[in-house]
Amino acid sequence: MNLKKKAYELRKDVVDMIYRAKTGHIGGDLSVMEILVDLYYKQMNVTPENFNSDDHDHFVMSKGHSVEALYAVLADRGFFPKEDLKTFATFGSKYIGHPTNKVNGIEMNTGSLGHGLGVGVGMALAGKMDEKNYRVYVVMGDGEMAEGSVWEAVTAGAHYKLDNLTAFVDRNHLQISGTTEQVMNQKSQEARWAAFGWNVISVPGNDLDAIDNAVELAKKVKDKPTVIIAHTIKGCGISFVENQVGWHHHVPNDEEYQAALKELDERGAQYE
Amino acid sequence: MNKIANKTIINNVLIEEAAKDKNIVVLCSDSRGSAGLGPYSKEHPKQFVEVGIAEQNLVTIAAGLAACGKKSFVFSPASFLSTRSMEQAKVDVAYSHTNVKLIGISGGVSYGELGMTHQSANDIAIMASTPGLRVYLPCDRFQTEKLIRALLQDKDPAYVRIGRNAVEDVYEEGNVPFELNKAVTIQDGSDVTIIACGEMVQGAKAAGELLKDKGISARVIDMYCIKPIDKEAIIKAAKETKLILTVEEHVKLGGLGSMVAQVAAENAPVKVVSLGLPDEPAIAGKSAQIFKYYGMDAEGIVKKISELL
Numbered sequence: 001m002n003l004k005k006k007a008y009e010l011r012k013d014v015v016d017m018i019y020r021a022k023t024g025h026i027g028g029d030l031s032v033m034e035i036l037v038d039l040y041y042k043q044m045n046v047t048p049e050n051f052n053s054d055d056h057d058h059f060v061m062s063k064g065h066s067v068e069a070l071y072a073v074l075a076d077r078g079f080f081p082k083e084d085l086k087t088f089a090t091f092g093s094k095y096i097g098h099p100t101n102k103v104n105g106i107e108m109n110t111g112s113l114g115h116g117l118g119v120g121v122g123m124a125l126a127g128k129m130d131e132k133n134y135r136v137y138v139v140m141g142d143g144e145m146a147e148g149s150v151w152e153a154v155t156a157g158a159h160y161k162l163d164n165l166t167a168f169v170d171r172n173h174l175q176i177s178g179t180t181e182q183v184m185n186q187k188s189q190e191a192r193w194a195a196f197g198w199n200v201i202s203v204p205g206n207d208l209d210a211i212d213n214a215v216e217l218a219k220k221v222k223d224k225p226t227v228i229i230a231h232t233i234k235g236c237g238i239s240f241v242e243n244q245v246g247w248h249h250h251v252p253n254d255e256e257y258q259a260a261l262k263e264l265d266e267r268g269a270q271y272e
Numbered sequence: 273m274n275k276i277a278n279k280t281i282i283n284n285v286l287i288e289e290a291a292k293d294k295n296i297v298v299l300c301s302d303s304r305g306s307a308g309l310g311p312y313s314k315e316h317p318k319q320f321v322e323v324g325i326a327e328q329n330l331v332t333i334a335a336g337l338a339a340c341g342k343k344s345f346v347f348s349p350a351s352f353l354s355t356r357s358m359e360q361a362k363v364d365v366a367y368s369h370t371n372v373k374l375i376g377i378s379g380g381v382s383y384g385e386l387g388m389t390h391q392s393a394n395d396i397a398i399m400a401s402t403p404g405l406r407v408y409l410p411c412d413r414f415q416t417e418k419l420i421r422a423l424l425q426d427k428d429p430a431y432v433r434i435g436r437n438a439v440e441d442v443y444e445e446g447n448v449p450f451e452l453n454k455a456v457t458i459q460d461g462s463d464v465t466i467i468a469c470g471e472m473v474q475g476a477k478a479a480g481e482l483l484k485d486k487g488i489s490a491r492v493i494d495m496y497c498i499k500p501i502d503k504e505a506i507i508k509a510a511k512e513t514k515l516i517l518t519v520e521e522h523v524k525l526g527g528l529g530s531m532v533a534q535v536a537a538e539n540a541p542v543k544v545v546s547l548g549l550p551d552e553p554a555i556a557g558k559s560a561q562i563f564k565y566y567g568m569d570a571e572g573i574v575k576k577i578s579e580l581l
Contacts, residue, residue, distance in 0.1 A: 109364075112359060126336070126337045152323075
């Protein structure tokens with residue numbers, strides 16, 4: 001399947017999980033989807049077969065609330081049966097509302113923001129120590145940039161010249177209480193990261209080709225980690241969800257659910 | 273009697289073991305001097321990570337390293353490690369179950385003149401109440417060495433708290449009873465039990481001797497394993513002696529005393545009295561002065577037991 005269409009099919013899985021469970025963070029799931037599709041279908045060397053080896057690429061979902069998107073991708077990549085998605089957030093399920101390494105394919109537990117980049121720094125350092133060729137990818141949210149611990153990790157990543165580390169900022173401009181600029185100004189992400197010594201690439205973040213090009217460019221950079229500022233649309237793919245702050249973790253009702261699936265089908269169909 | 277700081281022993285063990293195991297990594301937060309890690313960092317620069325004054329990142333990076341097969345040993349003052357980086361210990365170490373050993377140096381009131389910012393008087397309560405974290409407070413160089421060697425053998429998270437100062441030996445070279453997660457009975461007795469941890473064991477042992485002279489038979493237990501605590505040793509003491517006195521370099525709330533009392537109350541109710549730091553910033557001074565002031569040294573223990581019996 002064309003990967004651009006795949007991103008819309010996976011969005012349907014996300015909507016389905018959230019509709020069933022009556023919980024989830026739909027807006028950020030939809031904004032981050034092309035990043036995950038590029039990493040898991042094109043870029044990262046990580047499969048159910050090599051996941052327990054020493055040599056695969058590593059991924060940390062630092063914006064852990066977008067776990068539904070990650071579960072949808074991992075299931076589709078064969079890390080666990082797709083049927084398991086139906087147990088999301090049900091009583092006793094291991095498929096809880098933030099990433100947990102009880103789920104095959106997930107290495108680190110996240111949920112509290114501001115941890116993932118430091119984990120990525122540690123993973124990338126281990127790769128350098130052992131002279132491994134694996135790469136490390138971390139996905140963060142733009143609201144998360146208010147966490148001070150992120151900037152401790154940004155400092156360390158540049159200090160240790162971790163060119164095997166690529167971070168993403170899902171720059172969708174919204175967080176739970178409003179725009180990032182209303183809540184805590186996150187303008188000029190590119191300048192902030194550059195000032196800390198990172199290689200910075202800015203892309204339209206729901207454009208799969210643009211993301212893929214950026215990840216390729218990051219691999220060629222030496223002695224610096226790369227951040228890809230992915231300018232995304234929160235709720236991307238469903239017109240009435242897009243750019244709506246209320247849809248940070250709103251659950252679709254029956255009508256909205258049907259309308260969402262229909263629109264995602266239509267938008268995906270253009271890539272057939 | 274030999275006096276060596278427990279951090280020196282950890283440094284020595286890690287220098288030796290890191291030469292044999294490239295996966296051992298030591299991390300610190302601009303604390304290599306206070307952790308006594310100078311020799312290690314010179315010997316194994318490629319297995320040493322300086323994180324700068326950033327305790328949150330310190331613990332998170334250690335967890336990331338561990339997720340990729342490293343055995344991370346993190347050194348930072350216990351005051352910062354147990355509070356500033358508490359969430360990192362909870363999420364990245366305990367919850368994610370990474371092979372990270374957190375070594376809280378200069379614990380308790382080691383920095384007795386520096387104020388509450390530098391005191392870790394509630395780290396036992398914080399760390400032990402976190403699911404998935406083991407907590408150990410070894411007393412002397414021999415036990416510390418045994419503990420670190422044991423922890424090198426497993427992949428589970430742990431928090432180890434040690435003091436800053438050189439401390440007297442409790443055990444004798446070549447005769448160091450040690451089983452992981454089992455308390456050590458230093459002296460048997462039938463009237464009263466003293467249960468101590470960390471560098472309070474030295475005073476408890478001396479108190480046991482002093483009580484003998486007074487005709488009081490005191491059992492002295494070294495509960496270096498705070499979590500998992502040795503319930504069996506507590507229940508036995510609760511059944512066989514009339515009183516348990518706990519001694520810890522920690523506030524009385526949520527530490528050794530609380531845990532011993534809980535085990536005793538559930539299994540074999542007996543009077544449990546705790547000696548420890550107050551629910552306020554500890555008075556300024558050298559450790560020994562502070563212990564004496566709060567009645568936590570050998571003399572204080574003897575006095576308290578004499579009052580209670």
